[in-house]
Amino acid sequence: MTEEAPICEHFQRAAELIGKRWNPQVVRALQTGSTRFGDLRATIPHISDGLLSERLKELEHEGIVSREVTPSTPVLIEYHLTERGRDLTKVMDELGSWAERWAGTPV
Amino acid sequence: MTEEAPICEHFQRAAELIGKRWNPQVVRALQTGSTRFGDLRATIPHISDGLLSERLKELEHEGIVSREVTPSTPVLIEYHLTERGRDLTKVMDELGSWAERWAGTPV
Numbered sequence: 001m002t003e004e005a006p007i008c009e010h011f012q013r014a015a016e017l018i019g020k021r022w023n024p025q026v027v028r029a030l031q032t033g034s035t036r037f038g039d040l041r042a043t044i045p046h047i048s049d050g051l052l053s054e055r056l057k058e059l060e061h062e063g064i065v066s067r068e069v070t071p072s073t074p075v076l077i078e079y080h081l082t083e084r085g086r087d088l089t090k091v092m093d094e095l096g097s098w099a100e101r102w103a104g105t106p107v
Numbered sequence: 108m109t110e111e112a113p114i115c116e117h118f119q120r121a122a123e124l125i126g127k128r129w130n131p132q133v134v135r136a137l138q139t140g141s142t143r144f145g146d147l148r149a150t151i152p153h154i155s156d157g158l159l160s161e162r163l164k165e166l167e168h169e170g171i172v173s174r175e176v177t178p179s180t181p182v183l184i185e186y187h188l189t190e191r192g193r194d195l196t197k198v199m200d201e202l203g204s205w206a207e208r209w210a211g212t213p214v
Contacts, residue, residue, distance in 0.1 A: 005139075005150070006149065006150055006151070006152050007132055007135055007136060007139075007150055007151055007152065008206075009152075010203075010206040010207055010210040011132075011135060011202070011203050011206050012132065012152060013206065014131075014202050014203070014205060014206035015131035015132045015135070015202065016128075018125060018126065018131055018202060019125065019126060019127060019128050019129065019130055019131040019132070020126060020128065021123075021126050021127065021128075022126065023126055024121075024122035024125055024126040025114055025118075025119065025122045025126070028114055028118060028122065029114060032112075032114075042113065043112070043113055043114055044113070044114055045113050045114065045116075045119060061214070062214060063213075063214030084209055084212075084214075087205055087208065087209070088205060090201045090204075090205075091198060091201040091202050091205055094197045094198040094201050095118070095121050095122065095125060095198050096117075096118050096121070097197075098121060098194055098195060098197075098198055099115075099117040099118050099120065099121035100117055101194065102191055102194070103117040105191070106170075107168070107169060107170030107191075
């Protein structure tokens with residue numbers, strides 16, 4: 001019987017963040033330059049308004065996304081990655097590379 | 108109005124795989140040497156038997172995990188990452204590094 005150390009708490013928390021439906025796509029879309037709600041929705045195929053809104057709020061709460069409001073007319077709302085969020089770029093790049101390497105190969 | 112290209116289909120598919128609850132942890136646990144169901148469950152805090160079993164089946168279907176049955180008494184069942192699954196190591200390593208870098212910093 002092997003005795004494995006449990007996955008560390010830090011990894012577990014990061015996995016809960018990334019292992020949540022739509023989060024990788026939302027982070028990716030912000031990385032590639034989308035800043036407004038409509039742009040994000042257009043960039044992420046099949047996401048609904050409600051889920052995008054919910055994920056943005058959660059990611060803001062997690063310190064991954066910042067929401068900036070410019071009091072123009074009409075009000076301009078923009079979303080950006082925080083430093084913590086930008087630091088996820090390598091994770092997303094590796095996931096993107098993996099996806100490309102295995103695209104089209106039979107499962 | 109910016110015009111962003113939609114997230115590519117390959118990334119979208121990879122994001123659906125990794126962006127599913129428990130999948131990052133299951134892949135991580137297999138990477139770090141767990142092979143048996145009981146080991147995996149012990150390595151992944153809070154996962155239930157039912158969800159672990161479901162995720163292993165899904166990951167097998169996606170070509171990430173292979174299930175090997177040795178017809179001993181009692182039967183020995185082992186799970187391993189396939190080549191495709193092992194190739195996710197860098198993604199998980201980057202996620203682990205990110206988790207360590209930001210552990211304990213206020214959100």
